[in-house]
Amino acid sequence: MNSMIQxxxxxxxxxxxxxxxxxxxFTVIYRTVKFFHFAHGVVYTAAAxxxxxxxxxxNINFILSFFLSIILATILGISIDRSVxxxxxxxxxxxxxxxxxxxxxxxxxxxxxxxxYGAQILTIRTGPVKEGNHFLGAVITDIQIIxxxxxxxxxxxAWLFIKKTKLGKAMRAVSDDPTAANVVGINPEKTIxxxxxxxxxxxxxxxxxxxxxxxxxPTMGFTAVLKGIIASIVGGIGNIPGAVLGGFFLGLAxxxxxxxxxxxxxxxxxxxxxxxxxxxRPWGFLGKKTEKxxx
Amino acid sequence: MEYLLHILVIAGIYIILxxxxxxxxxxxGLPALGHAAFSCIGAYTSSLLALNMGLSPWIxxxxxxxxxxxxxxxxGYPAVRLKGDYLALATFGLGVIIYSIAKNWVSxxxxxxxxxGIPGFSIFGFELxxxxxxxxxxxxxxAITIFVMRRIVDSPFGSVLRSIREDExxxxxxxxxxxxxxxxxFVIGAFFAGIxxxxxxxxxxxxxxxxxxxxxxxxxxxxxxxxxxxxxxxxVVGAVILVVFPELLRFLGMPSSIAAPMRQMIYGLLLVMxxxxxxxxxxxxxxxx
Numbered sequence: 001m002n003s004m005i006q007x008x009x010x011x012x013x014x015x016x017x018x019x020x021x022x023x024x025x026f027t028v029i030y031r032t033v034k035f036f037h038f039a040h041g042v043v044y045t046a047a048a049x050x051x052x053x054x055x056x057x058x059n060i061n062f063i064l065s066f067f068l069s070i071i072l073a074t075i076l077g078i079s080i081d082r083s084v085x086x087x088x089x090x091x092x093x094x095x096x097x098x099x100x101x102x103x104x105x106x107x108x109x110x111x112x113x114x115x116x117y118g119a120q121i122l123t124i125r126t127g128p129v130k131e132g133n134h135f136l137g138a139v140i141t142d143i144q145i146i147x148x149x150x151x152x153x154x155x156x157x158a159w160l161f162i163k164k165t166k167l168g169k170a171m172r173a174v175s176d177d178p179t180a181a182n183v184v185g186i187n188p189e190k191t192i193x194x195x196x197x198x199x200x201x202x203x204x205x206x207x208x209x210x211x212x213x214x215x216x217x218p219t220m221g222f223t224a225v226l227k228g229i230i231a232s233i234v235g236g237i238g239n240i241p242g243a244v245l246g247g248f249f250l251g252l253a254x255x256x257x258x259x260x261x262x263x264x265x266x267x268x269x270x271x272x273x274x275x276x277x278x279x280x281r282p283w284g285f286l287g288k289k290t291e292k293x294x295x
Numbered sequence: 296m297e298y299l300l301h302i303l304v305i306a307g308i309y310i311i312l313x314x315x316x317x318x319x320x321x322x323x324g325l326p327a328l329g330h331a332a333f334s335c336i337g338a339y340t341s342s343l344l345a346l347n348m349g350l351s352p353w354i355x356x357x358x359x360x361x362x363x364x365x366x367x368x369x370x371g372y373p374a375v376r377l378k379g380d381y382l383a384l385a386t387f388g389l390g391v392i393i394y395s396i397a398k399n400w401v402s403x404x405x406x407x408x409x410x411x412g413i414p415g416f417s418i419f420g421f422e423l424x425x426x427x428x429x430x431x432x433x434x435x436x437x438a439i440t441i442f443v444m445r446r447i448v449d450s451p452f453g454s455v456l457r458s459i460r461e462d463e464x465x466x467x468x469x470x471x472x473x474x475x476x477x478x479x480x481f482v483i484g485a486f487f488a489g490i491x492x493x494x495x496x497x498x499x500x501x502x503x504x505x506x507x508x509x510x511x512x513x514x515x516x517x518x519x520x521x522x523x524x525x526x527x528x529x530x531v532v533g534a535v536i537l538v539v540f541p542e543l544l545r546f547l548g549m550p551s552s553i554a555a556p557m558r559q560m561i562y563g564l565l566l567v568m569x570x571x572x573x574x575x576x577x578x579x580x581x582x583x584x
């Protein structure tokens with residue numbers, strides 16, 4: 001009974017770290033463009049399939065494949081921005097039009113992946129499944145420890161980049177006041193490019209990490225991006241520590257929520273949380289109550 | 296020929312779905328992304344009533360539509376309080392929740408195994424088992440839906456809907472209860488989507504949750520946008536083209552493992568192209584603000 005809770009909490013933390021990575025990536029992009037980049041989820045899926053192709057089909061080692069796949073995911077993210085969002089920006093399209101276009105990209109690419117690799121699940125795991133380590137009454141696999149450590153490192157790196165570097169400061173400036181940022185000579189297009197690069201790299205990292213742990217399938221990005229978006233809203237949209245907090249909160253809530261009921265209800269729990277937040281506290285845990293016209 | 300009739304039946308059901316969503320999205324300007332949830336509720340209600348209680352599909356269809364309409368209040372209630380992409384996200388989430396219920400409430404819906412053996416419609420003991428007879432039935436429902444939608448949008452009520460779409464604050468200033476109007480639009484839209492779901496269930500005789508995913512909702516929305524938001528004829532054209540056109544892939548001899556993702560890829564690409572080149576659709580006057 002007791003170890004059950006510990007196991008669920010631990011599963012929640014692992015799921016939460018993946019959600020947090022997706023949510024940070026989503027938030028980094030949201031801050032500069034201010035629309036819901038739903039196709040973020042298909043970048044996550046694509047990264048897992050890049051890793052699969054490199055490791056299984058081309059026999060390249062894990063570490064190198066990890067970095068190559070992240071680079072490919074970054075290129076994909078930037079290409080989406082340049083080919084679809086850029087013309088929409090030129091036309092000053094509304095947020096909703098961006099969101100629908102983003103759905104379109106998502107559907108197109110997800111089905112392209114399905115066409116190329118088939119709808120069935122694939123596994124990257126090579127070698128036998130090792131027995132997990134026992135830790136505080138929970139069973140933890142080596143890969144889960146790697147997921148946790150790598151995601152925390154990536155979160156810190158993303159945070160340092162935005163806080164400390166010149167590009168990061170430019171991103172914050174564009175996020176706070178695009179017009180003023182433009183006046184002081186910050187190129188908004190360049191900033192958007194950088195945020196898509198970083199955001200997509202983080203989504204890619206999340207997709208590759210999860211592919212080491214579980215099976216991959218073409219539809220995996222759908223729930224993943226939704227969880228990332230929910231985590232961002234729960235944490236406070238556009239707020240990076242909020243995205244981390246929201247990610248872990250969501251992971252824990254989902255996993256502890258299924259203690260007494262079947263695991264199939266996880267998605268419902270996540271959306272229930274979203275709807276409760278949208279109605280009661282739409283600015284999330286750490287957000288500011290300023291976006292009055294959005295609610 | 297039989298196959299062509301089948302495609303037309305499906306197109307007819309999509310016309311009803313598209314028209315009912317157009318009332319919410321195109322005429323009132325509410326970006327609802329969970330329309331398949333309403334047809335899911337209609338389909339399951341009338342199928343379960345027929346299978347478990349032996350109720351006639353005619354009564355099931357009516358009850359299914361009414362249950363869907365009531366769920367329109369439940370889903371509409373949180374949704375109408377939000378705006379723009381937040382409304383889209385909330386209806387999207389509610390769509391996922393309804394789908395999850397259909398999938399996980401196994402003791403009622405049999406979950407992913409679905410409900411087989413749903414009885415078809417019959418009139419005075421004459422069973423509508425031939426596809427052409429069913430096509431006739433669907434066409435009657437399409438005609439009723441078109442008639443009702445035209446009456447709604449040409450009425451003073453319809454003018455209020457358009458005023459909410461164009462400028463909600465102004466509509467409120469003129470003393471219109473916009474929340475009540477928006478909720479009512481959800482109820483009417485859900486009612487007709489429930490009818491469409493029920494028609495589908497009794498035609499195919501099998502339903503499972505995979506027919507009512509959020510992707511399905513986005514497909515219906517694509518039909519609305521493609522045909523043109525805020526036009527009745529646009530919805531008819533949009534639904535027919537987007538149902539019939541991908542079927543050509545099958546005539547080219549593609550196996551369904553290729554044709555199914557190809558069809559979705561066409562939808563995805565079309566959605567992107569529309570947003571970039573023509574967000575108001577082929578016959579529309581309105582685009583999302």
